[in-house]
Amino acid sequence: MLEIKNLSYRVENADIVNSVDLLVPDRSFMVITGPNGGGKTSLAKLVMGISTPTGGSIFWDGQDITALSVTQRARLGISYGFQQPPRFKGMKVRDLLEIAAGEHISHDKACSYLTKVGLCARDYIERDVDSSLSGGEVKRIEIATVLARRCKLMIFDEPEAGIDLWSFARLTETFQEIHDRKEASILIISHQERIIRLADEIVLLAGGKITAKGSVDEVYPQIVSDTVAGCNRLEVKGAC
Ligand SMILES: Nc1ncnc2c1ncn2[C@@H]1O[C@H](COP(=O)(O)OP(=O)(O)OP(=O)(O)O)[C@@H](O)[C@H]1O
Ligand SMILES: [Mg+2]
DSSP states (O other), X not given: OEEEEEEEEEETTEEEEEEEEEEEOTTOEEEEEOSTTSSHHHHHHHHHTSSOOSEEEEEETTEEOTTOOHHHHHHHTEEEEOSSOOXXXXXXXXXXXXXXXXXXXXXXXXXXXXXXXXXXXXHHTTSEESTTSOHHHHHHHHHHHXXXXXXXXXXXXXXXXXXXXXXXXXXXXXXXXXXXXXXXXXXXXXXXXXXXXXXXXXXXXXXXXXXXXXXXXXXXXXHHHTEETTEETTTSTTTO
């Protein structure tokens, strides 16, 4: 279980993440949504240890991990798929999957992770993870590496970004399968209604604060009613 207590991230007098409390139960499916710039990626990076909080604590299975490095958190079972994944010149997709898995994996096993993200394994397994891959391809390979890590908590930052409709459908099936099999906790940052509707719990993060939390039926109507013709009242309260 992930427990975030009073977590804050303040940069240059701006409260990017502001006293956030959040509980992600084991094997749950949680989606964090909210306006651009609301603090979602910043919160994910604090959980993964990529950024250091200016206040508060993070507990994982009861252990305070606030001071632990990214590598230590990864070893404990937390993984994160970047909103904008890096590319690795000179490394093949197969190598990247094997590094993620942390052990030698068979050709078929490596290919199975690509299939889960809607990529034709035969076409991609020997490709270099460099700039020759399209944005959607590199994003899906990144998601495949998160799957290959088989962590207890998988965090995906806008997995839908740049992904075509067909691959997106496959991807949502994969998330649903993981959840149905209770293989891991899934924490997805997303703006996509279809992903939001898969979740057990929706968290709305705006201005660095949690402004709503609950089931899809409770929170989704609130999200829709708070958005008026491109001017999101959660984001710019009083400014329009
Ligand atoms: N290191 C930093 N220095 C200054 N501002 C920052 C820093 N990191 C994040 N911010 C700002 O904090 C806010 C939250 O950024 P974040 O990337 O967490 O938003 P987000 O909710 O993920 O948005 P999006 O939906 O666009 O991905 C933004 O206004 C961003 O510009
Ligand atoms: Mg983001």
